[in-house]
Amino acid sequence: xxxxxxxxxxxxxxxxxxxxxxxxxxxxxxxxxxxxxxxxxxxxxxxxxxxxxxxxxxxxxxxxxxxxxxxxxxxxxxxxxxxxxxxxxxxxxxxxxxxxxxxxxxxxxxxxxxxxxxxxxxxxxxxxxxxxxxxxxxxxxxxxxxxxxxxxxxxxxxxxxxxxxxxxxxxxxxxxxxxxxxxxxxxxxxxxxxxxxxxxxxxxxxxxxxxxxxxxxxxxxxxxxxxxxxxxxxxxxxxxxxxxxxxxxxxxxxxxxxxxxxxxxxxxxxxxxxxxxxxxxxxxxxxxxxxxxxxxxxxxxxxxxxxxxxxxxxxxxxxxxxxxxxxxxxxxxxxxxxxxxxxxxxxxxxxxxxxxxxxxxxxxxxxxxxxxxxxxxxxxxxxxxxxxxxxxxxxxxxxxx
Numbered sequence: 001x002x003x004x005x006x007x008x009x010x011x012x013x014x015x016x017x018x019x020x021x022x023x024x025x026x027x028x029x030x031x032x033x034x035x036x037x038x039x040x041x042x043x044x045x046x047x048x049x050x051x052x053x054x055x056x057x058x059x060x061x062x063x064x065x066x067x068x069x070x071x072x073x074x075x076x077x078x079x080x081x082x083x084x085x086x087x088x089x090x091x092x093x094x095x096x097x098x099x100x101x102x103x104x105x106x107x108x109x110x111x112x113x114x115x116x117x118x119x120x121x122x123x124x125x126x127x128x129x130x131x132x133x134x135x136x137x138x139x140x141x142x143x144x145x146x147x148x149x150x151x152x153x154x155x156x157x158x159x160x161x162x163x164x165x166x167x168x169x170x171x172x173x174x175x176x177x178x179x180x181x182x183x184x185x186x187x188x189x190x191x192x193x194x195x196x197x198x199x200x201x202x203x204x205x206x207x208x209x210x211x212x213x214x215x216x217x218x219x220x221x222x223x224x225x226x227x228x229x230x231x232x233x234x235x236x237x238x239x240x241x242x243x244x245x246x247x248x249x250x251x252x253x254x255x256x257x258x259x260x261x262x263x264x265x266x267x268x269x270x271x272x273x274x275x276x277x278x279x280x281x282x283x284x285x286x287x288x289x290x291x292x293x294x295x296x297x298x299x300x301x302x303x304x305x306x307x308x309x310x311x312x313x314x315x316x317x318x319x320x321x322x323x324x325x326x327x328x329x330x331x332x333x334x335x336x337x338x339x340x341x342x343x344x345x346x347x348x349x350x351x352x353x354x355x356x357x358x359x360x361x362x363x364x365x366x367x368x369x370x371x372x373x374x375x376x377x378x379x380x381x382x383x384x385x386x387x388x389x390x391x392x393x394x395x396x397x398x399x400x401x
Contacts (some may be wrong), residue, residue, distance in 0.1 A: 001033035002167035003160035007157035040071025063108035074134035101137030111146035151212030162222035177238035207258030251345035262314035337386035
């Protein structure tokens with residue numbers, strides 16, 4: 001019939017019953033005449049447990065040794081799932097990331113995939129086996145284990161689908177698809193039948209936790225059609241593809257919240273050409289990603305520069321800037337969150353920003369920063385107001401439309 005890549009997250013394989021549930025889904029796909037490659041994450045909270053074990057030994061472990069440690073979680077999952085598949089009569093073989101041909105760069109803990117050598121996978125498929133691959137991991141030129149960062153199993157699955165030219169890449173989660181907001185926080189959230197790569201990429205980047213943003217980038221680059229669906233409830237999910245059938249239909253596709261935000265303000269920056277370049281190049285050299293940037297007039301002819309980054313990078317960002325001496329007058333605020341709306345329909349409709357700001361104003365929520373593009377609007381607000389903001393905006397722009 002075809003070649004299907006299926007990815008299952010940690011909650012889908014967290015215990016014996018869930019593992020056999022996944023095995024039945026995979027076996028049924030295989031029995032329908034498809035070649036199947038399965039990508040699996042570590043069970044449940046295994047990765048967090050391993051991180052805690054490392055913290056018991058040292059508070060400053062090397063990234064290389066952390067990758068050695070964390071890669072073991074996925075190896076447990078693939079072995080157990082392969083055992084389950086074989087026990088129900090579906091021939092399967094498990095492969096680590098490097099056995100499956102994942103070659104990465106040398107950035108431990110945040111490695112990027114250089115290429116996937118599919119020879120071993122194809123050989124096993126030719127033997128009519130289901131191939132169960134450990135997500136999140138690969139091997140660099142030094143033959144060291146590397147990991148792809150949080151959510152890396154999604155990226156592994158899409159990379160395999162691209163390399164094998166699979167007919168579809170299915171991402172199984174504990175929700176039934178992509179929703180217009182987190183259904184656990186917004187009861188009126190709607191499940192989407194389909195969404196564009198661009199819209200999904202924005203939502204993933206802005207805090208929606210259904211798909212890893214790097215996996216969506218890869219899917220868009222290689223035109224890998226994705227389907228997000230539930231491993232627990234066998235209903236149609238959400239298809240992620242280049243062009244959807246309702247391009248001029250639904251105005252807003254989603255409202256997302258990201259609480260992993262630190263707002264850093266650097267004061268008294270010299271108002272001379274190149275000062276911003278020097279500041280942000282220091283951060284780039286340490287692989288610190290900066291999101292929203294705001295520049296304003298400061299004191300004594302200087303300027304104040306405010307930017308956002310992940311909370312985990314805030315301490316390093318402040319230290320790097322202070323070490324230069326010129327940027328030591330700064331403050332970091334971790335009490336903020338980013339709330340965003342995404343939709344290709346915004347390109348041809350006026351008044352969207354006004355409605356978003358009205359929803360916030362009606363609920364007495366103050367805006368600290370604003371960022372816009374053709375298909376998204378993001379605001380920085382107090383974290384304590386974030387859930388209320390998402391519900392208010394969703395009611396204004398999605399639920400009542």
